[in-house]
Amino acid sequence: MKILVCISKSPDTTSKIAFTDGNAKFDENGVQYIVNPYDEWYALVRGLELKEANGGSVSIITVGRAADDAVIRKALAIGADEAIRIDADPTDAYFVAMQISEYAKSNGFDLVLTGKETINYNGSQVAGMIAEGMDLPFISLASKLDINGTTATLETEIVGGVQVVEAELPIVVSCAKGMAEQRIPNMRGIMAARTKPLNVIPAAEVDTLTSFESYSLPDAKSECKMIDPENMDELVELLHNEAKVI
Amino acid sequence: MSTLVYINSNNGLAKSALEAVTYGKKLGDDVTVVTCGSADASKLSQLGEYGASKVMVDRSVTANDAQQISNLVKTAADSVGATTIVFSHDLIAKAVAPRLSVRLKAGLVSGAIAVPEGNTVKVNVFSGKAFGNVKISGDKKIISLLPNSIQPEAGGSDCGVEEFNGNAGQPKIKVLETKKPEGEIPLPEAELVVSAGRGLKGPENWGMIEDLAASLGAATACSRPVADIGWRPHHEHVGQTGVAIRPNLYIAAGISGAIQHLAGVNGSKVIVVINTDAEAPFFKAADYGVIGDAFEVIPRLNEAVKKLKASN
Numbered sequence A: 001m002k003i004l005v006c007i008s009k010s011p012d013t014t015s016k017i018a019f020t021d022g023n024a025k026f027d028e029n030g031v032q033y034i035v036n037p038y039d040e041w042y043a044l045v046r047g048l049e050l051k052e053a054n055g056g057s058v059s060i061i062t063v064g065r066a067a068d069d070a071v072i073r074k075a076l077a078i079g080a081d082e083a084i085r086i087d088a089d090p091t092d093a094y095f096v097a098m099q100i101s102e103y104a105k106s107n108g109f110d111l112v113l114t115g116k117e118t119i120n121y122n123g124s125q126v127a128g129m130i131a132e133g134m135d136l137p138f139i140s141l142a143s144k145l146d147i148n149g150t151t152a153t154l155e156t157e158i159v160g161g162v163q164v165v166e167a168e169l170p171i172v173v174s175c176a177k178g179m180a181e182q183r184i185p186n187m188r189g190i191m192a193a194r195t196k197p198l199n200v201i202p203a204a205e206v207d208t209l210t211s212f213e214s215y216s217l218p219d220a221k222s223e224c225k226m227i228d229p230e231n232m233d234e235l236v237e238l239l240h241n242e243a244k245v246i
Numbered sequence B: 001m002s003t004l005v006y007i008n009s010n011n012g013l014a015k016s017a018l019e020a021v022t023y024g025k026k027l028g029d030d031v032t033v034v035t036c037g038s039a040d041a042s043k044l045s046q047l048g049e050y051g052a053s054k055v056m057v058d059r060s061v062t063a064n065d066a067q068q069i070s071n072l073v074k075t076a077a078d079s080v081g082a083t084t085i086v087f088s089h090d091l092i093a094k095a096v097a098p099r100l101s102v103r104l105k106a107g108l109v110s111g112a113i114a115v116p117e118g119n120t121v122k123v124n125v126f127s128g129k130a131f132g133n134v135k136i137s138g139d140k141k142i143i144s145l146l147p148n149s150i151q152p153e154a155g156g157s158d159c160g161v162e163e164f165n166g167n168a169g170q171p172k173i174k175v176l177e178t179k180k181p182e183g184e185i186p187l188p189e190a191e192l193v194v195s196a197g198r199g200l201k202g203p204e205n206w207g208m209i210e211d212l213a214a215s216l217g218a219a220t221a222c223s224r225p226v227a228d229i230g231w232r233p234h235h236e237h238v239g240q241t242g243v244a245i246r247p248n249l250y251i252a253a254g255i256s257g258a259i260q261h262l263a264g265v266n267g268s269k270v271i272v273v274i275n276t277d278a279e280a281p282f283f284k285a286a287d288y289g290v291i292g293d294a295f296e297v298i299p300r301l302n303e304a305v306k307k308l309k310a311s312n
């Protein structure tokens, strides 16, 4: 089974979020990049587990520049066999998805996995766009994925619950919590990652449909009002009459 | 110019659906709603009150199959000449809107929190730590609206409901089973949320959280470690790597307020924090704080809420 896992970089979850160029650009000063947690913890690890159970290979793919190779090596250290970097700035979800689907279409994958969203843009867009680009079924926000021959069985989130579904490979799946447990790379993995293939390929001609024009930060919270733990009537009164939320 | 709003009507008209129709109306053009399934026509016609001039329903599609729903929304969009398609940013929209974006080559903005200014739409980014303004470059747009970002506005009168054939095709995904907890309020849509963390010490202590939630008519949520250890179901996990919510009221008991937790809840209008530790970082993000033992404070708060409800 050939598995393709889409990897995005994202700022470390503790990064300070600030903007430069008149609030037009994310301030990367001092920001550490990590593999987007959903891509790493769920999509990549489940991909590796399926390979371990059924044989085959796990390739990772990202759209980015040479500066992102360090993040790609981290994903290789966790166990992917090879990496593909499409050499372009990931301008918007459409651009990224069309690059990946062009590559995936001509390389015969049985399974394309992504995380459910990135923690910086939270768009949940790329996986569905890849599925459309490849004309494949798309199962979004899956929390379980098992493969039996050419049939995939998945659990996927629906509002307030889960649905068990079945689809024939090839499919595109976005992976959410429950899929797998985070794997910490060991020394051997880190050493091996240095020599695994990282193929850099040129980008296809693709348009960009959206662009971030500017950013802003939320207003600072006003002072927290402290309430006597003995006096919950006061809290309820405030929530009812002052905040007007109950 | 015309706007098409897709809504899921399988469980009646959810508040998020009314929000999406209201949002569509605010865009200023004629609004058509498209849906599928077996909802009563009399129910669907009420969408006129929120600004729809007509509802199109495809009775043949009953599953949440993204390919089928994409097909029928595309058919409806073509038939009314829609230039903008609006979704509520829910699980169906996350599967369908990206497909349509590619098929129609329409710029997609996910998780909008305000009405666009020109071609620019405001969204949450960095897991709620910042806002971004996204510009759509082409003349076709798809916008999915984050639940609880605007209030539904009724005012108009009922509209016509038309059955149509959306050429949805056959489902490629077979639904084997649906596991849906009965009677619970779905977390992303809840206006009031009671949440608890590791401070509660064990799953057996969640009774008081559920009781308080029941008195308020609130949904329940939890921090990540609580879901990871299996004290609570995964879908209750809120935060940067869980569900992001923006209720009117978020009550957090025994949660320290780590940055990754805050990322999923800082869009809440009012935050109440109950924690034994006066230094807990969550107090910095709170509107009301109670320094105290959740095991005493929560039952007391529940009694006070019941008193209020009884007097109203």
Ligand SMILES: Cc1cc2nc3c(=O)[nH]c(=O)nc-3n(C[C@H](O)[C@H](O)[C@H](O)COP(=O)(O)OP(=O)(O)OC[C@H]3O[C@@H](n4cnc5c(N)ncnc54)[C@H](O)[C@@H]3O)c2cc1C
Binding pocket: A013, A037, B196, B197, B198, B199, B200, B222, B223, B224, B225, B226, B237, B238, B239, B240, B241, B242, B253, B254, B255, B256, B257, B258, B259, B260, B261, B264, B274, B275, B276, B277, B280, B292, B293, B294, B295
């Ligand atoms: C990449 C990454 C992503 C993450 N994503 C998320 C996420 O999405 N959501 C999330 O929640 N976390 C997330 N985390 C974990 C996060 O960093 C914290 O570890 C977690 O939120 C802590 O959970 P907690 O507050 O329940 O537990 P703790 O930090 O253990 O806090 C328990 C709190 O309870 C208080 N307490 C104890 N006893 C009582 C009592 N009797 N009454 C009242 N208060 C009491 C304590 O004072 C303490 O403040 C993430 C971490 C990483 C690294």
